[in-house]
Amino acid sequence: MEDLDVDEFQTSNSRQRAVYRHPHSSTDKKWSEELESLWQDKTREKNMVPKCLQTIFSSSAYPYHTALYLTENASDFYVGKSATLAYAVMKEFEKWRKIHHAKFSHQLDQDVKFRAFRVARRHHATMFDMIVGAFQLKYKGNECFLPYITPLLKKQKYKEAAQCVSKLGLQHCFDIKEILVPLLLQDKINLVENYVFRNRQQQEALMHLLDELCDRNADIDKLICEVNVRDAKRDKLRPKQIGKLAVRLMKLYQIPPEMCPNINNARSMGGLRYLMYKKYIEGTVDSNNWAELVKTAIGDNTWLQEQLIDQLVGYNDMSDAIKWARYYNLPSSALPSCVVDELANVPSSAPPVEDDDWEEDCYDDAKVQEACYHTLSLSEDRIVFVDTKKSFLECLDVVTKDGTVVGIDAEWKPSFGQVKAERMAVLQLAISDYVYILDMLTLGRCLTDDHWTALAIELFANAGVLKLGYGFEADLRMLVKTFPCMKEPMTDMTRVVDICRLQSKVDRASAKVSHYAALLEENDDTEEEVQITLTTNIKREQRGLSDLIRQCMGKPLNKNQQMSDWERRPLRRAQIMYAALDAYCLLEVYKVLLDRIHVGGLNVDPEPTMGIQNVGSKKSRQQKMQDKVAERSQDQRHGHKAEVRGPTVHQGPSITPAQLSVIVDSMLQGLGRQLRCCGVDVRILENHEDHDKAAEIAIKENRIVLTSGSPYEQLKGLVGPSRCMYVNTGTAQEQVVEVIEYFNVRVTRKDIFSRCQVCNGNQYIFLSQDQMRKLWSRKHQLLGRNFVFVSGPTAHKRSSTVIRAGFPQHDPSRTFTFDDIDMETVTISNAVPVQTETVPKPLLDKIETFFCCAMCGKVFWEGSHFMRVTQQFSHVLESSDDKSTIYSDARSNYLLESEGN
Numbered sequence: 001m002e003d004l005d006v007d008e009f010q011t012s013n014s015r016q017r018a019v020y021r022h023p024h025s026s027t028d029k030k031w032s033e034e035l036e037s038l039w040q041d042k043t044r045e046k047n048m049v050p051k052c053l054q055t056i057f058s059s060s061a062y063p064y065h066t067a068l069y070l071t072e073n074a075s076d077f078y079v080g081k082s083a084t085l086a087y088a089v090m091k092e093f094e095k096w097r098k099i100h101h102a103k104f105s106h107q108l109d110q111d112v113k114f115r116a117f118r119v120a121r122r123h124h125a126t127m128f129d130m131i132v133g134a135f136q137l138k139y140k141g142n143e144c145f146l147p148y149i150t151p152l153l154k155k156q157k158y159k160e161a162a163q164c165v166s167k168l169g170l171q172h173c174f175d176i177k178e179i180l181v182p183l184l185l186q187d188k189i190n191l192v193e194n195y196v197f198r199n200r201q202q203q204e205a206l207m208h209l210l211d212e213l214c215d216r217n218a219d220i221d222k223l224i225c226e227v228n229v230r231d232a233k234r235d236k237l238r239p240k241q242i243g244k245l246a247v248r249l250m251k252l253y254q255i256p257p258e259m260c261p262n263i264n265n266a267r268s269m270g271g272l273r274y275l276m277y278k279k280y281i282e283g284t285v286d287s288n289n290w291a292e293l294v295k296t297a298i299g300d301n302t303w304l305q306e307q308l309i310d311q312l313v314g315y316n317d318m319s320d321a322i323k324w325a326r327y328y329n330l331p332s333s334a335l336p337s338c339v340v341d342e343l344a345n346v347p348s349s350a351p352p353v354e355d356d357d358w359e360e361d362c363y364d365d366a367k368v369q370e371a372c373y374h375t376l377s378l379s380e381d382r383i384v385f386v387d388t389k390k391s392f393l394e395c396l397d398v399v400t401k402d403g404t405v406v407g408i409d410a411e412w413k414p415s416f417g418q419v420k421a422e423r424m425a426v427l428q429l430a431i432s433d434y435v436y437i438l439d440m441l442t443l444g445r446c447l448t449d450d451h452w453t454a455l456a457i458e459l460f461a462n463a464g465v466l467k468l469g470y471g472f473e474a475d476l477r478m479l480v481k482t483f484p485c486m487k488e489p490m491t492d493m494t495r496v497v498d499i500c501r502l503q504s505k506v507d508r509a510s511a512k513v514s515h516y517a518a519l520l521e522e523n524d525d526t527e528e529e530v531q532i533t534l535t536t537n538i539k540r541e542q543r544g545l546s547d548l549i550r551q552c553m554g555k556p557l558n559k560n561q562q563m564s565d566w567e568r569r570p571l572r573r574a575q576i577m578y579a580a581l582d583a584y585c586l587l588e589v590y591k592v593l594l595d596r597i598h599v600g601g602l603n604v605d606p607e608p609t610m611g612i613q614n615v616g617s618k619k620s621r622q623q624k625m626q627d628k629v630a631e632r633s634q635d636q637r638h639g640h641k642a643e644v645r646g647p648t649v650h651q652g653p654s655i656t657p658a659q660l661s662v663i664v665d666s667m668l669q670g671l672g673r674q675l676r677c678c679g680v681d682v683r684i685l686e687n688h689e690d691h692d693k694a695a696e697i698a699i700k701e702n703r704i705v706l707t708s709g710s711p712y713e714q715l716k717g718l719v720g721p722s723r724c725m726y727v728n729t730g731t732a733q734e735q736v737v738e739v740i741e742y743f744n745v746r747v748t749r750k751d752i753f754s755r756c757q758v759c760n761g762n763q764y765i766f767l768s769q770d771q772m773r774k775l776w777s778r779k780h781q782l783l784g785r786n787f788v789f790v791s792g793p794t795a796h797k798r799s800s801t802v803i804r805a806g807f808p809q810h811d812p813s814r815t816f817t818f819d820d821i822d823m824e825t826v827t828i829s830n831a832v833p834v835q836t837e838t839v840p841k842p843l844l845d846k847i848e849t850f851f852c853c854a855m856c857g858k859v860f861w862e863g864s865h866f867m868r869v870t871q872q873f874s875h876v877l878e879s880s881d882d883k884s885t886i887y888s889d890a891r892s893n894y895l896l897e898s899e900g901n
Contacts, residue, residue: 028069031056036075039085049085053092063104064112064135067093068119080126090127094134110144113137117145121164128167138169146173156230158182159191166195176205177227184209185224187233189245196253203253210246211260214239243267268304271297271415272311278563280315288572289564293414294324296565306334318342373558374549376581377588378435383580387439389446395436396455399429402464406431407586410475411566411579424482425566428583429459435580440482441567449485456489460496467496468586470545472610496610499589503548506593507709509602547666547687549585551710552592556688557585596710654746657681658754658762662739663697664706665715670732671706675739677869679751682760695719706739736873747877750884752870753860761855765816765828772850772859776836779826783837816854832857 038044038052053070060066067089071077074086081087116135120128132138137145145168152161162179165171180202183192196202212218218239224232246263249255257264275293278285285293298304305328312321313336321339332340386395399406407430415422427438443451459465469475480487550556561578571579597604657679664672665685672684683703685694691711695718698705705715705724716724725742727735740747755762767775820829827833835857839850847861866885870877 025065025069027060028066029073031060031066032070032073035070035089036085039074039088049088050092053089054096057093057096058100062107063093063096063100064107064116067134068112068115071119082126087127090130090134094130097134108136114144117148121148128163132167138167142168143170143173146170153178156182158186158229159188162191162195166197169199171195171199171202176209180206181209181223181227182229185227185229185232185237187236193249200253203249204255204259207246207250207253207255207260207263210242210249211262213237213242214246214260214262214266216262239266265301265303268297268301269307272304272308276311276315280317284559285563286560286574288574289561292565292568293563296413302328302330302334305330309335309339313339322346372555374553374555374581374585376435376577376584378433378580378584380577382434383576384434384436385439385576386436387442389443389451392438392443392447392451395429395438396458398434399431399436400458400462400465404431404464405466405468405587405590406459407468407583407590408472408475409469409579409583409586410478411562411582412478413565413567414563422478422481424478426571426579427479428579430580430583430587432587435584437576437579439569441569444482449483452483452486453489456486457492460490461492461494463494465495466607468499468590469496470499470548470586472496472498472500493610495607497590497607498610499548499586499593500544501608501610502590502593502604502606505604505608506596506602509600509604545582545585548589552589553585557581654744657745657747657751660743660745661701661703662706663694663701663703665691665694665708665711667708667711668706668727668735671727671735671739673757674732674736674873676755676757676760677752678736678740678745678747678873679754680745681755681762691715692718698723733872747873749870749877752873752885753866756853756856756858756860758858759853759856761853763816763854764851764860765818765821765854767818767850767852767859769844769848769850771818772836772839772847773844774823775821775826775834776839776841776844778823779834779836782826820854821852828852828854828857835859 035049035052035056038049056066056070057063070089071086074084074089076084077086079086113135116131117137120131145164149161149164149170152158152164158179162183165174165179180192180195183195184206192206196206213220213223220234220237224234243263243266246260247267250257250260250263272294275285275290275297279287279290294308298308305324308328309321309325309330312318312324318338321336322342325335325339325343332343335343384391384395386392398404407428409428409430410424411426411428412422412424423444424440427440429436429438460467476490480490546557546559558578561575564575566575594606596602597606657675658681661681662672662675663683663685664675666687666689669684672682676682676684681703683697683701685691691707691714694705694707695715697703698719703723705719706727707715707724708727712724712726725739728738730738739745756764816828821827821834822829825833826836832855834852836859839859839861843861847863849861851860852858853860862885
């Protein structure tokens with residue numbers, strides 16, 4: 001701690017001496033020596049020191065002076081830890097003072113307080129709080145301590161100043177830019193939160209500051225210069241990171257969203273982009289749900305309404321752009337020129353959004369639904385909607401009978417980043433012959449805490465009922481968050497099986513058997529009938545439960561209703577059917593997993609214990625990792641260790657990443673992306689593609705299949721054991737090491753990013769800064785405005801101002817250069833658009849060289865991301881003096897070609 005000179009603040013030397021020497025200082029010295037001797041005696045009883053201190057304080061005529069004298073003269077005063085004599089003195093004095101304060105309060109004058117502050121401030125911050133309480137340093141009018149604090153700010157010791165100010169309650173004496181802003185710029189978030197703790201004015205000032213920083217035109221560098229802060233963490237002050245911090249603090253401090261418009265807009269815009277991605281890229285949300293969610297996310301925010309139109313134009317959906325422009329009645333000045341032109345050509349009598357049939361797709365067709373997706377085997381009259389006290393009690397009576405197996409799932413309205421309290425909207429309880437859908441919104445108004453406590457006790461804590469869930473912790477947290485009265489009885493929860501965890505255990509254990517391949521044969525006929533339909537009609541399926549249903553039942557779940565407004569009443573029929581199936585399918589999957597365990601003779605507990613300690617609170621990443629390690633250790637102790645199988649280990653000289661060609665199935669997409677980063681030729685199976693597709697590609701393109709779990713036996717039978725490798729479950733990084741070592745692959749720095757992370761292409765076109773500027777300007781001329789440009793097979797050309805992007809195939813032996821780019825259309829000669837619109841405009845002046853993938857048109861540039869990825873794969877990189885990279889090699893080749901020309 002820094003030693004401040006008291007002469008700076010007190011001009012009277014005699015007054016200073018009076019502080020340090022009082023009439024009984026000789027007695028204090030004697031007590032100090034006796035106390036020190038007792039403290040050093042290791043044979044003393046545990047409570048001897050506290051008893052001795054209590055006696056000293058009661059015997060002293062000046063206990064406040066005595067406490068400070070004993071503290072300052074303790075031999076370990078400068079240690080600054082709690083296990084010291086100095087700390088023990090102040091701790092016991094604080095206890096003693098609470099009882100005897102009235103008798104000696106007259107001795108607590110300003111001089112004593114100054115001395116106490118110096119003791120806490122200079123040498124022993126660990127007992128700062130105790131001293132503030134014992135010597136009453138926090139009081140109205142304590143601005144006399146400010147001269148001790150301002151020198152710290154001059155020396156930019158913001159941490160020490162913030163601690164003093166917050167503990168003394170002096171925040172009102174300082175401008176936000178004096179302490180709070182420097183702490184934020186130095187990424188000392190814990191100190192920031194402590195500084196504004198229980199201070200509403202400071203909390204609102206902090207949120208106002210964060211909101212200003214979330215503005216699109218905010219200049220962080222200007223703020224750093226204004227405050228003149230050393231060691232500002234510029235890399236920690238990106239809008240996304242600031243936005244996350246702001247949202248967390250808004251929830252913590254219960255700040256209304258209208259007080260932070262920039263934060264609210266940024267979060268809502270993120271939600272809007274996510275909705276666009278789900279509809280136009282993944283295709284996993286139908287038009288009806290999408291329209292409802294857009295209305296909810298945007299509300300009456302005019303700026304977001306305009307952004308919606310821009311997004312729709314960017315996704316080439318001019319028809320919807322026109323509909324929404326009319327729905328919000330936006331003026332022409334707020335619309336893109338292409339939309340204004342189209343509106344002029346469309347009759348004004350066109351139906352508005354709310355009257356339009358947004359769901360003109362094939363998913364309402366029962367025959368197509370049954371052919372493509374797994375459907376509910378129960379009739380609709382077996383689905384019971386529970387929204388009254390009577391029906392709730394009847395439901396509870398049925399599902400809590402001994403021997404019952406209940407599939408449990410829950411739904412709630414997505415928030416899309418908006419700062420508002422979430423609540424459970426629907427709870428589904430499925431048994432063998434009925435599915436009960438509990439309307440939690442209506443029941444929340446007509447039931448009491450006793451009813452919800454009964455649900456927790458009679459269902460979740462009932463040992464006679466087996467409960468099944470998938471990713472169950474999130475559902476349980478939301479249930480307890482919605483009805484806090486359930487938290488305590490839920491701690492007695494028993495016989496709860498998370499199907500996700502059980503599946504993982506079964507997959508690891510089933511590597512030794514091939515029985516599951518026989519179980520799949522039961523669905524062969526059905527799969528053959530819908531093979532073409534599945535490939536053409538199902539877009540991108542959700543991973544997780546949908547993929548597990550596909551493995552077990554032959555067809556995936558249709559997740560189009562998952563992201564919908566679950567708080568609307570009445571629910572649509574499609575929502576009800578989806579909710580019922582989501583719970584009922586857990587019963588079907590559990591039966592299949594039991595068959596695999598029993599028939600295969602697997603050493604797996606069909607009812608693995610689910611941790612309940614964190615019900616109602618979200619686990620940290622560290623806790624999740626600890627749970628995962630403990631689970632694996634337990635499996636290994638019980639012999640649940642998967643057998644590693646695959647082609648013969650590569651013998652002889654090592655190979656380069658480019659010499660290894662693999663295809664990974666949908667369960668190992670993370671591994672595929674990591675291997676592609678290392679330069680391996682990787683094809684990645686999409687979620688909707690069957691394992692047969694992996695075998696077909698492997699045979700056609702001479703690739704090795706990387707898979708895990710039960711599909712290994714099936715794929716091995718299709719491609720042969722020499723073309724199929726079983727990858728152990730674990731993190732993607734662990735799997736990368738396993739594959740690299742297995743095939744003896746030598747990875748160097750120049751292999752990192754040698755393949756495009758989007759399309760797996762391995763040819764880049766070098767673009768100079770001037771060339772990129774020209775391409776960037778021309779593309780924005782074609783787009784008409786700075787719209788979002790999307791590449792991929794789902795884009796539809798509806799306007800001449802928007803260019804469609806796809807991934808056409810080209811001759812891999814051909815070499816592409818800048819001459820292959822058409823400047824008029826900003827496309828490569830193989831009809832691939834150059835995606836210059838993904839390059840932020842400021843980078844055009846900062847980055848000297850760019851690289852464009854010749855296959856998909858994606859533009860890359862060398863930055864900090866390359867170094868981070870290089871460090872990430874340091875465990876597999878070959879040690880070498882050669883520091884060249886894919887970027888430096890491409891740059892060198894370009895210069896050689898330029899010189900040759």
